[in-house]
Amino acid sequence: MGKPRLPESLRQFVERQTTTTVADAWDGERKEHRSPYGSYWYRAVACTLLSGRVQARQDGTPNMTDVNRIAKEANFNQYLTERVGTFLVAADVLRFDLQNRYEAGRGLDAFWGHDDAKLPAIARQAVRRLVGSQTGHPFSYSRGLEDWGLIGLLSLFFTCFRGLALVESEVGQVLHDFTRLPRDDLVRAAHGLSLGMDSIDVAGWQKKLDARGRKALVAALYTAEWAYYAEHEETGWWFPSPTGLSMLGLGPPLPAPELATVLKAQPDLSVFAGAGLSRGTLVPLFRHATIKRIDQVYEFRLDHKRLAVSPAGSAPGEELREALRDLEPLPSPVADLLGTKSKVGGTVGIRWCSALVKPESAEVLAAIREHPQLKGYLEPGAPPGYLLIKSRSRPDNFVRRCQDLGFAVTAL
Numbered sequence: 001m002g003k004p005r006l007p008e009s010l011r012q013f014v015e016r017q018t019t020t021t022v023a024d025a026w027d028g029e030r031k032e033h034r035s036p037y038g039s040y041w042y043r044a045v046a047c048t049l050l051s052g053r054v055q056a057r058q059d060g061t062p063n064m065t066d067v068n069r070i071a072k073e074a075n076f077n078q079y080l081t082e083r084v085g086t087f088l089v090a091a092d093v094l095r096f097d098l099q100n101r102y103e104a105g106r107g108l109d110a111f112w113g114h115d116d117a118k119l120p121a122i123a124r125q126a127v128r129r130l131v132g133s134q135t136g137h138p139f140s141y142s143r144g145l146e147d148w149g150l151i152g153l154l155s156l157f158f159t160c161f162r163g164l165a166l167v168e169s170e171v172g173q174v175l176h177d178f179t180r181l182p183r184d185d186l187v188r189a190a191h192g193l194s195l196g197m198d199s200i201d202v203a204g205w206q207k208k209l210d211a212r213g214r215k216a217l218v219a220a221l222y223t224a225e226w227a228y229y230a231e232h233e234e235t236g237w238w239f240p241s242p243t244g245l246s247m248l249g250l251g252p253p254l255p256a257p258e259l260a261t262v263l264k265a266q267p268d269l270s271v272f273a274g275a276g277l278s279r280g281t282l283v284p285l286f287r288h289a290t291i292k293r294i295d296q297v298y299e300f301r302l303d304h305k306r307l308a309v310s311p312a313g314s315a316p317g318e319e320l321r322e323a324l325r326d327l328e329p330l331p332s333p334v335a336d337l338l339g340t341k342s343k344v345g346g347t348v349g350i351r352w353c354s355a356l357v358k359p360e361s362a363e364v365l366a367a368i369r370e371h372p373q374l375k376g377y378l379e380p381g382a383p384p385g386y387l388l389i390k391s392r393s394r395p396d397n398f399v400r401r402c403q404d405l406g407f408a409v410t411a412l
Helices: 010-015 040-051 064-072 079-092 106-110 119-133 150-160 168-178 184-192 202-208 211-223 241-246 279-288 304-308 318-324 330-339 362-370 393-404
Strands: 019-021 092-094 102-104 164-167 228-232 235-240 264-265 270-274 292-293 295-301 346-353 357-359 387-389 408-411
Touching: 010 150, 010 168, 040 092, 040 102, 040 106, 040 346, 064 079, 064 106, 064 292, 064 295, 079 092, 079 211, 102 295, 119 211, 119 241, 150 168, 150 241, 150 318, 150 330, 164 330, 168 211, 168 235, 168 330, 184 202, 202 279, 211 228, 264 408, 270 279, 279 318, 362 387, 393 408
Parallel strands: 346 408
Antiparallel strands: 019 164, 092 102, 164 235, 228 235, 264 270, 270 295, 292 295, 346 357, 357 387
């Protein structure tokens, strides 16, 4: 059976566009394609957000002040962290609560296990949410996603341009013009290509792909890694990625990368943990240890000072000991360190009109001044026994961080 012929209007439309073959645009070494969703860097971002060291913005994207701090610590790309974190939230792999803290989403198990049967649905809803959040459909887990046939449009568009790359600066306009082709021809093409589309909402495509919608869609495809950009002969080219084709059922499922499962604790307080280990092992290390390197094997350094500034009421030593249980007996320096008790806790009073903070004791005052998540809010010149919040900082953010760390906060 040969490939079904496109209606004449669609065939001529494709021929009128400036294109090159994907093989020519994407020159360079060819490797076996692996799913990025199963990579060590996606897992690292998931663990970082679940660790509590990064808070969410109001739209669920990672707070870049927190991201930059960790990226500097781990020598890791902060923009990659932002992009992957945004995708994971849109895919409901992670969620954020009213206190802007990340937690497990409905898709976390399928993501972590790289479930080929469930990943396409997770990725598709991520693309729909990413587009919707930029086109007047606020992000929400409590109501259904707006359905204007986006996935069907992408399936048809990618199929018509299979093997071809478009000039990147023209992609939005080409998408727009594609939806203005005769409706009957678009419907006939979708059915003739057996794309499995129950309904074809051409009117919805046309309504949504205004200038704002086109920009949002192209950005969403990059965020989800459904499209690639490459430069060839001084031209920037855009084309569907193997990941995008796979998630739309237009290509074979991509295998997950092979991930290391090594776990070692050294007497110098270094811990090496492979990305293939369980969340229960990795998340406590991302939460309580210094992240030295993010690679196939994550490298951490246990640190007395970091354990001492853990949230009050938590038991970082016990959590880490449980994570490292398979390594018992632990090297004596590691075992001794895990007995460190948190110095964070107590009560502080805050007078909102003056942004003055009064810790209940000198110990609590010193703990706040030294804590990496709190000291940035403070400026010098406070009266004895008080702390002064910077005029450009928001006291409510300072209060929320204090509460997250276990301080009881009262109004003066």
